[in-house]
Amino acid sequence: MSMFTRNDKMPDANIDEAVRVRETPPVTAAPKPAQATAQPLPTAPAPRTTGVSVISKALKITGQLESTEDIRIDGEVDGDVRAVSVTVGSGAKVKGTVYGNAVELSGTIEGKIEAEKVVLTSSAHMSGDVIHQNIKIESGAFIAGNCRPEFGKTASASKSTATPMGLGAQTRPSEVSRA
């Protein structure tokens, strides 16, 4: 309904204004603000699409997730997750393997983490193995499983996607030194 009414009204309003302008030229100042308020309407419903995907706490996914950008999980995922950076929020639950360049866990993972950089916060609950190159474990984190560093495999597997992160880390100090 709204779709049509909106599309139909727009030209109508313009025509009305055009007619009014023709009929009474001195009133041109009055219709202009009306036109200005009418124009933003069609553009308003297009929300800006951010690259980050958010699985909110109301969402349960049974299946696989794959992304070339970041994923934030606050809900439940029953399956594998593959992304550049995966953040598992507190209260979230993942059953399966989480692959990524960087994985931050505040919730629960039952399965495996394979990532270059792993952060387990104090509320993390990890049952399963963690394969990493760089790990940070805060006190309070729960791990039932093996933590083992694996340099060759994860690096070669995610080298192409890893370079932007490495570059980012390198540029930061140089920017600081310039400043």
Added chain:
Amino acid sequence: MSIPPLRTFRITPRDPNSAQLPSSHLGKALTAEGFLDTDGDLHIHGRVFGRICADRLVLGCGGYLEGDVVARDVQIGGRLTGRIFALSVTLDSSADVTGRIFHNEVTVAKGARVDARMPWRPPSYFESLKQLPEPRP
């Protein structure tokens, strides 16, 4: 992986308090495969293969969905191949839909590509929807 049971939505819109349920957003770069169930809103700009149950689904322009959708309110701006079961369906001008649209009320914007049957159903049909019908050619 077992098929989760069909999660039916409420016919009446949620009260404003529960409307604060955070909406989920699947970005452009995301590909999801499987079953997506939520009580809240779901915005899809990426690719999804599978079944979606949500209160409100928005398939953004550029989004692609292959599978069935069960929701109270569906807004399509992208490509959809499959079936929609929803009280209220809105097809934007950028929509491209192939399949079947079971609806109680439907809006199709000028410019939308629709290659679908659109059977009307009373609200009670959606209320009693416990299992999706077998897909027919």
